[in-house]
Amino acid sequence: MSDVRVAGVGLTHFGSSPERTSRDLFAEASTKAFADSGVPRTDVESVCYGNFMGEISEHQGHQGPLMAEAAGVRAPATRYEAACASSGVAVRDAVRAIRNGEHDVVLVGGAERMTNLGTAGATEALAIAADDLWEVRAGMTFPGAYALMAQAYFETFGGEREDLAHVAVKNHENALPNEKAQYQRAIEVSDVLEAPLVATPLGLYDACPISDGASAVVLTSEAYAEEHDLEAPVAITGTGQGGDRMALQDREHLARSPAAREAGEEAYADAGVRAGDVDFAEVHDCFTIAEVLAIEALDLEPVGEGISAARDGRTTADGETPINLSGGLKAKGHPVGATGASQIAEVASLLAGDHPNSEFVEDATTAVAHNAGGTVASATVHVLEVVA
Amino acid sequence: MSDVRVAGVGLTHFGSSPERTSRDLFAEASTKAFADSGVPRTDVESVCYGNFMGEISEHQGHQGPLMAEAAGVRAPATRYEAACASSGVAVRDAVRAIRNGEHDVVLVGGAERMTNLGTAGATEALAIAADDLWEVRAGMTFPGAYALMAQAYFETFGGEREDLAHVAVKNHENALPNEKAQYQRAIEVSDVLEAPLVATPLGLYDACPISDGASAVVLTSEAYAEEHDLEAPVAITGTGQGGDRMALQDREHLARSPAAREAGEEAYADAGVRAGDVDFAEVHDCFTIAEVLAIEALDLEPVGEGISAARDGRTTADGETPINLSGGLKAKGHPVGATGASQIAEVASLLAGDHPNSEFVEDATTAVAHNAGGTVASATVHVLEVVA
Numbered sequence: 066m067s068d069v070r071v072a073g074v075g076l077t078h079f080g081s082s083p084e085r086t087s088r089d090l091f092a093e094a095s096t097k098a099f100a101d102s103g104v105p106r107t108d109v110e111s112v113c114y115g116n117f118m119g120e121i122s123e124h125q126g127h128q129g130p131l132m133a134e135a136a137g138v139r140a141p142a143t144r145y146e147a148a149c150a151s152s153g154v155a156v157r158d159a160v161r162a163i164r165n166g167e168h169d170v171v172l173v174g175g176a177e178r179m180t181n182l183g184t185a186g187a188t189e190a191l192a193i194a195a196d197d198l199w200e201v202r203a204g205m206t207f208p209g210a211y212a213l214m215a216q217a218y219f220e221t222f223g224g225e226r227e228d229l230a231h232v233a234v235k236n237h238e239n240a241l242p243n244e245k246a247q248y249q250r251a252i253e254v255s256d257v258l259e260a261p262l263v264a265t266p267l268g269l270y271d272a273c274p275i276s277d278g279a280s281a282v283v284l285t286s287e288a289y290a291e292e293h294d295l296e297a298p299v300a301i302t303g304t305g306q307g308g309d310r311m312a313l314q315d316r317e318h319l320a321r322s323p324a325a326r327e328a329g330e331e332a333y334a335d336a337g338v339r340a341g342d343v344d345f346a347e348v349h350d351c352f353t354i355a356e357v358l359a360i361e362a363l364d365l366e367p368v369g370e371g372i373s374a375a376r377d378g379r380t381t382a383d384g385e386t387p388i389n390l391s392g393g394l395k396a397k398g399h400p401v402g403a404t405g406a407s408q409i410a411e412v413a414s415l416l417a418g419d420h421p422n423s424e425f426v427e428d429a430t431t432a433v434a435h436n437a438g439g440t441v442a443s444a445t446v447h448v449l450e451v452v453a
Numbered sequence: 454m455s456d457v458r459v460a461g462v463g464l465t466h467f468g469s470s471p472e473r474t475s476r477d478l479f480a481e482a483s484t485k486a487f488a489d490s491g492v493p494r495t496d497v498e499s500v501c502y503g504n505f506m507g508e509i510s511e512h513q514g515h516q517g518p519l520m521a522e523a524a525g526v527r528a529p530a531t532r533y534e535a536a537c538a539s540s541g542v543a544v545r546d547a548v549r550a551i552r553n554g555e556h557d558v559v560l561v562g563g564a565e566r567m568t569n570l571g572t573a574g575a576t577e578a579l580a581i582a583a584d585d586l587w588e589v590r591a592g593m594t595f596p597g598a599y600a601l602m603a604q605a606y607f608e609t610f611g612g613e614r615e616d617l618a619h620v621a622v623k624n625h626e627n628a629l630p631n632e633k634a635q636y637q638r639a640i641e642v643s644d645v646l647e648a649p650l651v652a653t654p655l656g657l658y659d660a661c662p663i664s665d666g667a668s669a670v671v672l673t674s675e676a677y678a679e680e681h682d683l684e685a686p687v688a689i690t691g692t693g694q695g696g697d698r699m700a701l702q703d704r705e706h707l708a709r710s711p712a713a714r715e716a717g718e719e720a721y722a723d724a725g726v727r728a729g730d731v732d733f734a735e736v737h738d739c740f741t742i743a744e745v746l747a748i749e750a751l752d753l754e755p756v757g758e759g760i761s762a763a764r765d766g767r768t769t770a771d772g773e774t775p776i777n778l779s780g781g782l783k784a785k786g787h788p789v790g791a792t793g794a795s796q797i798a799e800v801a802s803l804l805a806g807d808h809p810n811s812e813f814v815e816d817a818t819t820a821v822a823h824n825a826g827g828t829v830a831s832a833t834v835h836v837l838e839v840v841a
Binding site: 126167 | 695
């Protein structure tokens with residue numbers, strides 16, 4: 066089974082560019098990834114692409130072939146959709162195809178155009194990631210759903226809004242040097258607490274923004290990387306996916322994410338590592354509470370204790386296990402279909418020493434990327450390691 | 454690398470059931486597939502699901518977890534979208550996961566709810582499979598696109614409407630004993646020629662209908678099938694995928710389908726068979742001309758000669774290489790996301806001797822399923838063989 070190397074990564078700026086199509090965004094990201102990798106486009110054998118709401122925001126399905134075209138690649142292309150974990154599942158399939166020996170070079174990534182819908186339109190479009198019959202028609206949107214999860218967490222394990230505020234403050238701080246980030250500005254705990262409430266207990270600064278953007282990663286087999294003398298020191302060594310019931314009402318516990326736990330356990334086992342080996346992680350912080358649930362599901366914090374991790378400095382850049390050094394979805398932005406592959410890009414850059422925040426993880430060898438869909442009815446986890 | 458066995462198949466009736474949700478349809482198909490297989494739902498490790506227009510027809514994305522739930526399965530689930538080849542690409546990934554040794558049992562299938570949109574609404578929704586910027590906004594719909602392909606074929610290789618009519622007549626004839634088919638009625642060449650023109654040279658009977666329906670297939674590893682003493686004599690022995698430029702204007706030749714040719718060559722090589730070994734095939738006949746292009750791309754007919762295959766009886770049920778013994782998309786129906794996996798189901802049943810048309814292929818050992826997206830910007834081909 067071949068090792069899967071990260072040969073190059075490319076990201077657009079995440080933010081508001083309502084006039085740019087997803088193909089335009091993906092063309093930029095993939096061009097950067099090819100330049101970073103040194104791999105010629107003509108060597109690409111497959112394109113695995115994540116997109117969530119193209120049918121609604123651009124009247125455009127069947128984006129696989131369009132994105133191959135945008136990337137200047139002549140190869141079969143598939144679009145994967147798992148809500149906000151769309152490019153997370155795309156990465157999984159790319160890893161499979163290389164491990165199988167089917168392909169030596171796969172372009173994986175994602176894009177999303179959202180801001181052209183406006184905030185209300187985008188929120189409505191995002192709701193198609195929930196159960197239309199049992200949640201959406203009852204008025205549920207994602208801020209409301211994650212607010213319920215936060216309330217359940219507080220009731221079960223304790224915690225308060227101020228704990229969550231520290232997650233937002235940390236991730237904004239991390240985004241300061243990240244030129245790709247939507248928000249390169251520091252915020253204070255008081256800013257978070259004084260921001261308008263969106264759905265109690267979550268306020269405006271507990272939520273990630275609506276974003277446009279794209280991500281691209283060139284993955285190769287170990288053999289290809291060595292034969293072509295690529296600078297590709299980081300490998301994806303573990304992949305996992307978990308699933309859960311779609312609607313919150315059917316979950317056993319609103320303050321747990323079993324899909325993420327399963328994905329993590331599978332990825333750790335696949336890579337032959339344990340949670341204790343993880344030096345840092347990018348996790349899916351669409352809301353501040355989501356980061357807390359994620360680090361507990363990944364066993365980076367004991368259940369019920371993740372709430373204090375940011376406040377107590379365990380997950381800050383200079384903490385024991387930095388979380389979301391990129392700024393996370395919260396401050397870097399969340400162009401839905403792009404997010405999963407962008408986490409792979411950030412983790413690989415951090416491990417390779419190419420990231421503005423690499424200084425915080427200089428001796429790191431093992432890191433994790435966690436991508437979630439909906440209220441974590443879908444989750445993927447990938448383990449990345451320095452192997453060369 | 455493990456052999457991939459077809460352990461069970463399930464199909465709903467294809468037709469008009471506008472009140473049924475895709476989850477309702479998939480629940481029926483998967484229940485039938487589990488019953489057919491003898492595999493317990495609790496053994497399923499992954500769900501690979503194809504759907505095309507759920508965002509539009511049901512305001513429902515993120516259908517992977519929903520469909521796992523509908524199938525009564527607790528396992529990670531991914532939705533694949535490649536327009537009309539959506540469950541074709543889902544099958545590919547299921548095959549990969551089993552070959553990798555990652556999983557022993559995968560549920561693969563698809564569903565589509567379309568008729569609730571009405572004919573005009575469904576036609577508009579289908580158009581998202583074309584290039585929105587360069588085709589759809591210029592007024593292109595799929596009947597128009599395939600009409601251009603038919604015109605180009607006639608100009609390049611000859612042929613006339615009556616040749617295409619024989620494709621429709623053949624597929625309606627094949628559907629007569631198929632209780633799952635939308636149209637179980639015979640038509641005559643004169644019916645096709647006298648039907649209203651939709652886009653010259655294609656008339657109403659040159660087109661497949663708008664359909665609701667679902668398909669499900671239980672795939673297992675060879676080891677699992679043997680250990681559990683399953684009756685699973687048919688294996689998916691080859692898989693291939695091809696891609697092409699999205700918009701017709703960018704194609705080298707409108708009357709060729711290089712994506713299907715590449716997918717076929719890859720699948721044949723993967724299975725270690727040649728086109729001459731193929732005893733029969735299910736191909737993507739969304740329009741009569743599409744069947745002609747498909748059998749040429751699969752090397753079942755020389756380029757330029759496929760047009761006469763139905764008329765001269767080479768592809769009829771009693772011909773040398775029967776095509777679309779199920780009735781094809783044309784007469785069996787085309788619930789888009791369900792089609793690719795339904796072809797696998799039909800081919801496996803035909804090979805296993807369980808199909809009402811199995812009598813026509815009694816000695817067959819090798820067959821092919823060809824699924825296409827858009828104007829064949831995406832194509833998948835699978836080879837199935839009797840192995841036990």
